[in-house]
Amino acid sequence: MYEAYLFTLIMPAAVLAYINADLGPDAKYPWITVCWNLGAAIIVTVGGRLADIFGRRYFLLTGAVSAAIGALVGATGQSINQMIVSGVLFGFGGGFQEMTFACAQELVPNRYRFATLGVMILANHVSSFGPLIGYAFITYTGIGWRACYWFCFAFESTTAIMLFVFYNPPTFETKHEDDHKTKWQLVKELDHVGLWLFTGACLLLLLGLNWGGVSYPWGSAHVVAPIVLAFVCAVALGFWEVYANLKYPILPPKLFKKWRDFTALLVVCFVAGMLYYSMNVLWPRQSQLLFVPANDTIIRGVYANMVSFGTIIAGWYCVTVMPWVGHERWQLVVLIVAQTALIGSMASIGINDKAQAIATVVIVSACNLPPSPLSFGMVSLGLDDQSDIGVAVGLISTFRLIGGAVATSIYVSIYTSRYTNSIGPTLQRYVQDTGFSGSFSQLLKATTLNTPAAYEKVAGINTETVKAAQMAVKVAYVGSFKVVYLVAIAFGVIAISSALSTRSVRKENKSNAQAVTLETERKAVDV
Template structure:
């Protein structure tokens, strides 16, 4: 399940340009992947809370089936709108499937929770090659990018079958064998107002952030209004959760008052999401502009995969180091300090610094992933009531995804505006001695596409001017990305401060106690 949900996240994002070229062009095409973040960020917390109450089996099966249907819709898609529907289904399913971190932890003795999380992270070796696999499908199969969706369909279908056959967590009857409550009684006790406020707040915030600088300017009502209304929803939600007499609050106040065991970790994961998802957005663009030969699809896939190569290294750390050394607080601090310093190193990368860029990106990604499983384990073992594990771990995932959306919006806005302010003076400086006598505005317009075919159509252009214009584009983007990485350092400092305020898990909590047992496991014990 973990692998299949990662494929639905990684592969469509890697091949987005090819989908738009085939079915578009349509300016809405980024929403094919934006919808994944929208859906998953909301569903993982809401679904986690509902699964805490009603049992997890059917929610996970719903996630797998939804994602399989989404893959089928995408594989047969004939328009960008249909592909967006596929992305919505992926996000809905992915939100339920991201509960896997809570599901796995509650099934093992507490002392093995970190080891279990490490094994899950190590298991993402296959999906880590998702971008490269996607580019290979495009290059070597007759159906091109559609093969990626059929691949996801096969994975999700296998997931659904395996969940049906083997995953038998505590049923509804088992979870409520002491209170004798019916499903209808629990439905009436749900935090309906909290669910709506949380869903509306997350949805509006993510919509506003994804529209900003891409579809509409930051000052547009389309951006400002959703963000303002979202914050109003969150403020009302906070008062509601604290002062309403709720049996099952969507955001349990008892969690948020525990700064060192919970709230500080939300901040850590929020900023970790800002660094991780920004790398997934920025690095493919940066590498394709500066280092990838034009038209070389496979090499582009290799460069796009560099972040995933770092996650492979992180998987081995999570298995061989994370569970056994303890001192989770200091692991967090060390990892976040390292990635913040290396993000600063990314600011010094120029056109000819390919080796430095590759090494830095891989190591940053390797340092960025472990704080998530560390936080999952620290939060779960810090709970007073293990029946809250779904919503607690779900909130960690939600904050990580929202952090990624915030970072993507901020970073895209920064590098776009800085590039636009850089390109005119740099282009003028580099082309003034190349013998170009045509319109400067025509040449400036051609830099938007930055291809030889586009430049060849500019009247009066010379080979020297073309080379100078391409160099001007690269130089302008180097300055734009430098500013983005310098801004990212500030967020890293916030994460370091939050990590320092956390608390390592007490050894007494790493016991042989186990939160729940599979229904089949209980049957074996009885026999």
């Protein structure tokens, strides 16, 4: 399930440009993947809370089936709108599937929770090659990018079958064998107002951030209004959760009061998400502009895969080091300090620094992933009541996803505006001695596409001018990405401060106690 979930996140994002070229062009095409973040960020916490109350089995099955249908819709898609529907189904399913981190932890003795998380992260070896597999499908199959969706359909369908056959966590009756409450009683006790406020706050915030600078200007009402309303919903949600007398609050106040065991880890994962998800957007763009031959699809896939190569290294760390050395707080601090320092290295990358760029991206990614499973384990083992594990781990995932959405919007806005302001003067400087006799405005317009065909349409152009213009584009982008990475350092400092304020898991919490038992195990014990 974890692998299937990752493929629905990674593969469509890797081939997005090819989908738009085939079914578009349509300015809405980024929403094919934006919808994944929108849906998953909301569902993972809401679904986690509902699964805490009603049982997990059918929520996970719903996630797998929804994602399988989304893959089928995408594989047969004939328009960008249909592909966006596929993305919505992926996000809805992905939110339930993200609960896998809570589901796995509660099934093993507490002392093995970090080891279990490590094995799960190690399992991402296959999905880590998702971008490269996607580009290989495009290059070597007749159906091109659609093969990615059929691949996801096969994975999700297998997941659904395996969940149905093998996954039997405590049923509703088992979870409530002491209080004897019915489903209808629990439905009435749900935090309905909190659910709507939480959903509205997340949805409006993510919509505003994704519209800003892409669909509408940042200062427009379409962007400002959703963000302001999201803030209002968040404030109202906070007051409601604290002062309403709720049996099952969607955001349990008792969790947020535990700064060292919970809230500080939310901040850490928010910043980790800012780096992880934004790197999946920034690095492919940066590498294609600076280092990748224009017509080499496979090499483009290899470069796009560099972030995932780092996650493979992280998987080995999570299995061989993370569970056994303890001192989780200091592991967090060292990893976040390392990735913040390496982001400074990314800010110094120039046109001829290919080796430095590749090495830095891989190591940054390797340092960026482990804080998430560390946080999942620290949160779950710091709970006073294990019945809150779904919502607690779900909130960590939600903050990580929202962090990625916030960072992607901020960073793309920074490098786009910086590039727009610098390309004109840079181009003027580079072409002034090339003998160009045509219209500078036409040449500037041609840099938008930056292709030989675009430059050929400019009157009075020559070979030297084309080379100079292409170099000017690279130089302008180098300066733009530098500013982005310098801004990212500031967020890294915030994460370091938060990591220092956490605390390692107490040794007595790493016991042989087990939160829940599979129904099949219970029956075996009874027999």
